[in-house]
Amino acid sequence: MMRVRKSFFRVGIFSNLYLIGAVLLGLILQLALLLVPFMRYAFRLEMLDMNGWLTVIGLGLIPFTINEIGKALIRIRKM
Numbered sequence: 001m002m003r004v005r006k007s008f009f010r011v012g013i014f015s016n017l018y019l020i021g022a023v024l025l026g027l028i029l030q031l032a033l034l035l036v037p038f039m040r041y042a043f044r045l046e047m048l049d050m051n052g053w054l055t056v057i058g059l060g061l062i063p064f065t066i067n068e069i070g071k072a073l074i075r076i077r078k079m
Contacts, residue, residue, distance in 0.1 A: 007071055008064070 014020060033039050034047060048056065 007068060 033043055034045060040046075
């Protein structure tokens with residue numbers, strides 16, 4: 001569901017401070033799980049290799065890309 005029909009690139013990356021805070025908090029918690037040895041052991045986690053990171057980033061960009069394409073199609077239809 002699209003709340004804003006404007007492209008992510010037009011709205012701006014820093015326009016939603018709550019979202020930025022949530023992303024930073026999630027990143028800090030994930031890094032804590034990976035970098036603190038007893039937490040990594042408790043959750044049985046391992047660091048990803050380059051191939052793993054590329055997979056995660058690539059799969060993470062799929063919903064973003066589909067959403068932006070949907071917004072572009074809506075804007076084109078309204079023209």
